[in-house]
Amino acid sequence: MCTTCGCGPDDHQHNHEHGHHHHGHHEADPHHHVTDPAAKKISIETDILAKNNRLAQGNRALFGSKNIFALNLVSSPGSGKTTILERTLKDLGEKFHCAVIEGDQQTDNDAVRIAATGVPVKQVNTGAGCHLDAHMVCHAVDGFDLDNLELLFIENVGNLVCPASFDLGENHKVVVLSVTEGEDKPLKYPQMFHAADVMLLNKTDLLPHLDFDVEKCKEMARRVSPGILIFEVSSKTGAGMSVWYDWLISAMR
Ligand SMILES: Nc1nc2c(ncn2[C@@H]2O[C@H](COP(=O)(O)OP(=O)(O)O)[C@@H](O)[C@H]2O)c(=O)[nH]1
Ligand SMILES: [Mg+2]
Known part of the structure; x- marks a missing residue:
């Protein structure tokens, strides 16, 4: 039996x-x-889901007892989760003790990118699985120095459906939507946008080349999740990232 979560x-x-x-x-x-x-x-x-919720509560209690602020980044593949993390870690990594869990079906490409920032990272390959679950996270955090950890980022498997149902014990789900995906995605995947407290509208540097209507997209996101916080960012140029950092730091405290 596993001593971390009691799994057989x-x-x-x-x-x-x-x-x-x-x-x-x-x-x-x-x-x-x-x-x-x-x-x-x-x-x-x-x-x-009942089993997952039980394990997620265990993760949440652990993070709470160690004062760890945990964010679960969800999006479709390619929206920019890893790029957002790379820039966020470069800009905040010296202020806070950070760590990252990288979820992907295959490869450790994203973990290699995160490791280059100097932040501890653990890769979880889900194989055929389309989401991270609380059990995987419970084991993945095992390798980190939890007593000194302040900020834990979890990059979920790229998928706007299943990760919405799986609580990982995080403080907030952060959904990343990039402007190349179309403004109607919040209406098409309402569960995910409803589950998220924050939406990062990424790749705004590309707006001049697209027909994407930012206001329409924000209105659609608020229709499924009235209280959702929306930050417009470009993880490529850094535009808007400071507003995201301000929220992150105030939410931590
Ligand atoms: N133009 C532009 N490209 C971006 C931005 N953020 C990410 N990308 C690109 O989008 C692609 C996917 O990014 P990645 O971070 O791997 O997405 P993930 O699959 O959600 O982790 C890469 O080619 C990135 O360079 C952005 O803000 N602007
Ligand atoms: Mg990625």
Whole structure:
């Protein structure tokens, strides 16, 4: 058994194919006679999310006890998460003790980019998995000096769907949308924009070449998430990044 989160060796591959609830003891299985495949699917999803939420609460308690401010960066592939992190770490890395967890299905390309900034980084490859979960994060932070860590960035797998459902124990989800993706993405992927507290509208340096309507995009984001904070940035030129830093520092304190 793992001493960090209490997982057993079979946990990672457990497919819950009988729809059992696993609360650490055996009990009457309320789904034993379920034959409707849709109902069975919902039951399995509920199991997975309940387990994830439990582990996320553990992560949150750990981060809280160590005074670690954790941000979960989510977006579609290529919106600029890693580039935003590279610049943010260059600009804030000397003020705060930072660390990064890099989630990708394959390769350690992003971890190599982050390591070049001098900040400790841990790569998590999810294989076929389309999101990070709280269990992966729980193990990934194990390697960091948590007593001295102040700011933890988690770059999620590029995907605007699944990461919305998986709490990692972070303080805030930060969704990155780049102006090349079209202003309607908040309406198309409302769960993600609803789950995020902050939206970084990235690649604003490209606006002169595009028809992208910034105000329309912000209005669409606020329609699905009225309280969402929106910062317009270019992680390439650095434009707008100081406003993002100001928010980050005030939210940490
Ligand atoms: N023009 C422009 N390109 C950017 C900006 N941010 C990122 N990129 C480019 O977008 C591509 C994907 O960026 P990356 O950070 O790897 O995205 P990720 O997949 O979300 O981590 C790279 O070629 C970056 O150089 C930006 O603000 N402006
Ligand atoms: Mg990346």
